[in-house]
Amino acid sequence: MTGFGRRFFNTGLLATATAGPALALGACEERSATASAVYGLLDVSKSYFREVDKALRTLRVTMGFMRAHDSFAVAEIGACSFTDDAVLLNFTAPDRPTERQRLVAAYGQKLADYGGRAKPANFTDIRGALLQAAQTLAARQAATRTIVLFSDLEEELPPNCRRDTALPATLRGMEVIATNVSRLPEDNRDPARYARRLDGWRQLVEAAGARWKVAPDAAEVTSLFRDS
DSSP: OOHHHHHHHHHHHHHHHHHHHHHHHHHHHHHHHHOEEEEEEEEOBTTTGGGHHHHHHHHHHHHTTOOTTOEEEEEEEOTTOOSGGGEEEEEEOOSSHHHHHHHHHHHHHHHHHHHHHOOOBSOBOHHHHHHHHHHHHHTSOOSEEEEEEESOOOOBOOTTOOOOSSOOGGGTTOEEEEESOOOOHHHHHOHHHHHHHHHHHHHHHHHTTOEEEEESSHHHHHHHHHOO
């Protein structure tokens, strides 16, 4: 091979080698520019347990609107919720529609099976659940990161569980949607109590740099993701 040939050949190899990572990086950036990451938090406390089936149905329907590279996770809110044991599912949708449909169907069945064996918890660690959700979403390559909170928002920690009053800065830039926030018997006796509870969580979420939204009916959550 002549000197010119060697130079040309080596230059071609270099161009190919450098273009490969660049193309891969471009593909990753393109995917993250359109992908969404959703984390559903399910309150299984005794005061909210009657709403669990409705929440699970909403989550299964919402999963059906996933596109390629979207990610979806669901965890229960119980006593000291910051634990891997609380995570019910966590996956990213594949490229192929048929493979994506099979995966969504399988995880939908997993949620249905969970609903049949779920047990009410004595305590509700909402801040721990939000911390875990925020850390998971922060690690995702996504254009939007959303936490959907199915809860009455009445937090009650067990004696051995300690949480900072403030929510983590990891929530910054994310959106927290509280939906189907049911009223407690105490709220009926003092209607202002319900509004104070909602506003208290709004202040905590916004202080962490996240956006707060209340969707009174869980069906509104499905509509948000269907129309996105």
